[in-house]
Amino acid sequence: MATWKPKVREDLAVTILQDEAVVYDTETSDVHHLNLAATIVFRLCDGTLSVREMAAEIADAYGVSAKEVERQVRALLREFTDVRLLDGRVALSGGKRA
Amino acid sequence: MDKLDHLGWVVQNFYELGGTKLGIRSTSQTFGAALDEVLSEYRVPPEEGRAYYSVIVADGAGKNGRRSRKFHMLYRGTQAVVRTLHFDTLLKALYAELEHHLFREREDAIFADAALVSLNGTTAVVPVQFLTYFSTPSGASKRTGITLAAEPFVAVEPGSGLVVPIRPRLRLSEGAWHTLAAVVPADGGGDRFSLERPTAVDLVCTIGPAEEPVSLVPRGYVLSRLAMQVFNLPLLGQTVLEGIGQMVEGARCYEIRNGTVKEMVQSLATALRTA
Numbered sequence: 001m002a003t004w005k006p007k008v009r010e011d012l013a014v015t016i017l018q019d020e021a022v023v024y025d026t027e028t029s030d031v032h033h034l035n036l037a038a039t040i041v042f043r044l045c046d047g048t049l050s051v052r053e054m055a056a057e058i059a060d061a062y063g064v065s066a067k068e069v070e071r072q073v074r075a076l077l078r079e080f081t082d083v084r085l086l087d088g089r090v091a092l093s094g095g096k097r098a
Numbered sequence: 099m100d101k102l103d104h105l106g107w108v109v110q111n112f113y114e115l116g117g118t119k120l121g122i123r124s125t126s127q128t129f130g131a132a133l134d135e136v137l138s139e140y141r142v143p144p145e146e147g148r149a150y151y152s153v154i155v156a157d158g159a160g161k162n163g164r165r166s167r168k169f170h171m172l173y174r175g176t177q178a179v180v181r182t183l184h185f186d187t188l189l190k191a192l193y194a195e196l197e198h199h200l201f202r203e204r205e206d207a208i209f210a211d212a213a214l215v216s217l218n219g220t221t222a223v224v225p226v227q228f229l230t231y232f233s234t235p236s237g238a239s240k241r242t243g244i245t246l247a248a249e250p251f252v253a254v255e256p257g258s259g260l261v262v263p264i265r266p267r268l269r270l271s272e273g274a275w276h277t278l279a280a281v282v283p284a285d286g287g288g289d290r291f292s293l294e295r296p297t298a299v300d301l302v303c304t305i306g307p308a309e310e311p312v313s314l315v316p317r318g319y320v321l322s323r324l325a326m327q328v329f330n331l332p333l334l335g336q337t338v339l340e341g342i343g344q345m346v347e348g349a350r351c352y353e354i355r356n357g358t359v360k361e362m363v364q365s366l367a368t369a370l371r372t373a
Contacts, residue, residue, distance in 0.1 A: 013336035015343045020318035022339055024325060029332060033322035
């Protein structure tokens with residue numbers, strides 16, 4: 001089974017202010033404000049990195065434990081999925097496509 | 099029962115603006131007739147149902163044992179939009195209210211359901227609730243010195259993030275607006291300011307459950323809250339985020355803590371003074 005590489009929906013309107021993203025979902029008309037941590041993960045969701053690779057990249061940049069970062073990344077991706085900011089339907093427990 | 103129904107409406111007409119049918123009623127036959135002439139292109143047959151706008155025209159003297167009406171007032175539903183001694187102020191607010199029914203289809207500006215206020219030359223975009231706070235007889239604005247813009251909406255230029263005057267789009271009968279303005283003789287005064295040119299705002303405020311009466315909050319948060327109040331967000335999408343983003347980028351962003359009207363107005367005044 002292919003490794004899941006999260007990708008933000010292309011039809012979202014996005015702007016970044018002071019390193020925090022504001023996202024307008026044209027389908028639901030919802031506007032989301034992402035804090036700094038969520039914005040870092042959101043920007044890495046370009047469809048080229050797996051969850052583990054994202055966590056490694058963040059851990060490397062901030063000098064923190066990759067394992068702890070991965071837990072937080074998964075939690076954020078779960079939130080992104082809940083509000084449908086990502087392409088496709090995913091299950092996050094194992095980080096693999098449903 | 100409509101809480102305004104006791105106020106003595108003598109005229110009510112119906113119009114269709116931007117696909118919305120709405121009734122406008124008034125306590126003045128003369129005003130109603132003049133307005134009907136102004137909006138003749140949008141007139142539709144009378145319908146059942148309550149009016150969307152209610153206009154009380156001050157008569158200055160009591161009649162038939164009724165108290166005199168000192169203030170001109172405009173209601174949207176039961177929400178007071180304007181309470182003023184100056185007829186010109188009422189007309190500007192009414193005009194903007196009528197224009198706003200076209201906002202969803204317009205691309206020349208970002209139109210937000212928000213209010214523009216000023217104190218000692220410092221301007222702020224604030225949630226629309228403040229319109230009501232300043233339109234009640236509490237005298238809140240008098241105590242703080244805060245003045246409101248005559249237009250109860252905010253237009254933002256997409257390319258610059260500046261607040262701009264709302265360009266008229268309604269097709270009104272030529273000269274009819276002057277007839278309407280003549281219903282009550284001009285008094286040369288006004289208790290609200292008119293935006294004459296593109297202006298950078300100093301503050302953008304939201305209302306929320308903050309711990310302090312006034313708190314600095316992230317610009318992205320304020321942008322997300324204000325974007326939800328933009329009429330033409332579905333039409334403009336990304337343009338709205340960038341335009342409002344430019345506006346908040348150059349402003350201080352505050353959250354006013356939910357509280358009584360007096361507390362919130364005082365908090366707004368504090369924010370305006372410290373900007």
